[in-house]
Amino acid sequence: MKERNNKIPFPEDNYTHNINRDNERKLDRRGFMKTLVGAAGVFAVSSLPWGAVAAKELMGLGEKEYPHKKIADLNNLPIGDAVEFKFPGEHDDAILIRLGEEKFVAYQNACTHLRCPVFWVKEQGEMVCPCHHGKFDVETGAPTAGPPRRPLPEIQVEVNQGAVYAVRVKRYEA
Amino acid sequence: MKRSYIGVLLLSAVLFLNIIFTQYMVHQYFYENYVNTLIFCGLNIVMFPIAFFLYKKTKKA
Ligand code: FES
Numbered sequence: 001m002k003e004r005n006n007k008i009p010f011p012e013d014n015y016t017h018n019i020n021r022d023n024e025r026k027l028d029r030r031g032f033m034k035t036l037v038g039a040a041g042v043f044a045v046s047s048l049p050w051g052a053v054a055a056k057e058l059m060g061l062g063e064k065e066y067p068h069k070k071i072a073d074l075n076n077l078p079i080g081d082a083v084e085f086k087f088p089g090e091h092d093d094a095i096l097i098r099l100g101e102e103k104f105v106a107y108q109n110a111c112t113h114l115r116c117p118v119f120w121v122k123e124q125g126e127m128v129c130p131c132h133h134g135k136f137d138v139e140t141g142a143p144t145a146g147p148p149r150r151p152l153p154e155i156q157v158e159v160n161q162g163a164v165y166a167v168r169v170k171r172y173e174a
Numbered sequence: 175m176k177r178s179y180i181g182v183l184l185l186s187a188v189l190f191l192n193i194i195f196t197q198y199m200v201h202q203y204f205y206e207n208y209v210n211t212l213i214f215c216g217l218n219i220v221m222f223p224i225a226f227f228l229y230k231k232t233k234k235a
Pocket of ligand 1: 112
């Protein structure tokens with residue numbers, strides 16, 4: 001490269017390539033531009049994992065089947081009552097509500113606002129979050145009042161030989 | 175020597191767009207609009223060559 005200054009020593013007092021550490025550093029115009037290009041690089045690289053995870057979700061790898069898990073026996077769950085369980089993992093709180101003879105709904109009951117446990121209020125016929133009084137529609141899991149903006153993730157259930165089983169977590173369309 | 179600060183301005187605009195795209199990307203991810211996430215991710219990535227090109231073009235100005 002022709003433009004390179006190969007005289008030694010040469011005054012280098014800018015921010016990006018100062019050799020003499022005793023000098024006060026100055027951020028000159030070109031050094032600032034280099035910093036900006038570097039920042040663009042950092043942004044680009046740090047975008048990659050988000051893109052990768054999004055692509056993975058899109059290809060349906062996130063939609064996995066979990067081993068079916070028994071939640072409750074039919075006789076122990078009167079109509080209008082709810083029971084809490086864990087699905088799919090040991091730490092994923094969920095709630096099953098029996099709405100009718102053959103009608104069950106189940107949601108992961110970590111509030112979509114700040115993850116407080118949402119519970120079922122039979123008298124009011126809605127799901128309530130105690131923390132900031134968020135409310136959710138029991139039929140769909142959609143937020144109806146308070147801070148939450150996203151629906152509760154629904155869990156598909158299956159009735160089999162007098163017991164209710166959790167089958168999979170439904171992906172919701174926002 | 176009178177210099178031009180057009181490069182600084184353009185690169186600042188790139189940084190500004192980077193911030194906006196990142197913000198959108200993360201939000202769209204949590205809203206589970208994965209296609210939008212990918213779009214903003216791609217935009218963020220092409221900003222780097224653009225920034226590099228702008229730097230090359232304007233560093234001597
Ligand atoms: S955590 Fe549920 S409303 Fe805030």
